Amino acid sequence: MTRAAESIGIGQPAMSSALARLRRLFDDPLLVRHGRVLELTPMGQALLEPVHDILAGLEHLLTITPAFDPDNDTRSFTIAASDYVTLVLLRPLLEELYRKAPGIRVNVVPVNLATPVAIERAQIDLAVVPRQTMTSRMPHIQHRELFTEEYVPVVWKENREIGDVLDREAIERLSYVRYHDDNSAPALIDAQLAALGIEPRVALTTLSFALVPLLLPGTQFLGFVQRRLLRQTHLRRDLRILTTPIPIDPIVEHMYWHPVMHSDPAHHWLRERIAALASNI
Template sequence: MSWIRDIDRADIVGGVIDLRTVDLNLLVDLDALLATRSVTEAARRLNLSQSAMSGSLARLRRLFDDPLMVRTGRALTLTSRAEALIEPVAEILRLTEVVLGDKDEFVPATATRSFSISASDYATAVVVAPLIRTLSAEAPDVTINVRPRAADVPSLLRQERVDLVIEPRETMGPSPLPSTSLFRDRWLCMLDASVHQGTVLDPERYLALPHLVYSIGQDLQLNLADRHLADLGVQRRVELTIESFLMVPLLIRGTTLVSLVLERSTQLLPLTGLRLVDPPIPVPDINEAMYWNPRNTDDAGHRWLRSRVAATAAALDVGQAG
């Protein structure tokens, strides 16, 4: 334990630290700092002032004799020592919670807490938006932060950069992460009704048209339907790619473009002058689910959030959120 510097030598006997001399609350602060890589975000997560969190970081730096977080450009980067602490600190806190038991109560009407959800704009519109309408009355002091999707979802949850991730099971594949299925959706083709009036969209006609492709994330990852067609070796003329499904109707109108869209999203979009038909080349449905860090499975607030997301998704097919 030679890396500890914040403890008087008299408090170390035979190489064992007298824990009575250590403020173990610093581990909670450290966990938040490691997860968020931000003094501001860590303070917000723990409902502390930024100055208080800065003070904790200073004490932690003395404790570990390591800067822990260093500035790289405008962002903070973890040192190798800090990276090595991520999982041990999280495990210590998890075991502490197990030992002490879940005695916390979460009362939505009076709770003040912030949750982060990683979701595509499609999932945000379909399930997070009606969720917010419910929570604004049920839990007025609870804040929901919607974060963009990430390529490495397990890392996103392991580092607790978000509380929940909403992703298609087809994207996640087999995963050890705890999860709950939310809803299913199918793909349709969207075209301009006047341009394609009376046209039968068979496979030959479909492949002859210019295509608008909805891509996802900074790496422009194809959506599941377009990826399926690519895997089949289907050759299409992609004329336009975008990152937001909300723009599809605006860009389709007055053009010969065709695009694959999810049926639930079309219920939220202005469809005047547009035509929806089944894809002439079948594509599999998607199955959206929510995933979380197993450490949070028994957290009272987290359980409440998951139950509200699941209830909102269950209400989609009956036309109400709930």
């Protein structure tokens, strides 16, 4: 109780009085002693998430201004995105910010299993992730579809172990370059292959989507790559795109944000810039 009081700048007696008022309000002890520590009751646990959302909204309220001038205002935004999204979407955004909003700063953080929770708690401004990987079931979370992408199988142009068609046998025979991160869900392509009962022979694992096409030249490896990554000239020159009869669902990238940020003029301006860029990539 003493440390909790110190963390918000009040005395221990005031904290004890506040806890007593909350206990009367909710008709629940909220905290009960277990040995030398206090533990939350089920009611106390149930209050954690809604109280966190309320505090996040109040904190955000203090940063909202009645208007936003991109030429002069300063603001820092945190966006969760994969390295693939950073390259194809956020890099053009940074170019636009440099020209039109020089005071705006963007902090890109990696997508991981905690990203949906970070959106639910307004701990980040935006997340750009595939619809298929957004695990949050909170109905109030705002979202907007940005673009659709597809995985294509690729090999080095000099690969002699396969022709132009990739079938099930070839996937399981060729050495496979896989994206994998213990802190994230499996790549959508790997989840789809697993659902079809296809087990590639993994030869190399990388933490980066964007590295997969760079690791293929000079090898007999196979990789699945987002098509937009192949628009870079040197990659098109070094790689060969295969066709496949295996059904592979497209990736649908969405932008997600907490509703407390929905009406913020600066946040709205940034969302519109991202959506406009996504329509032209």
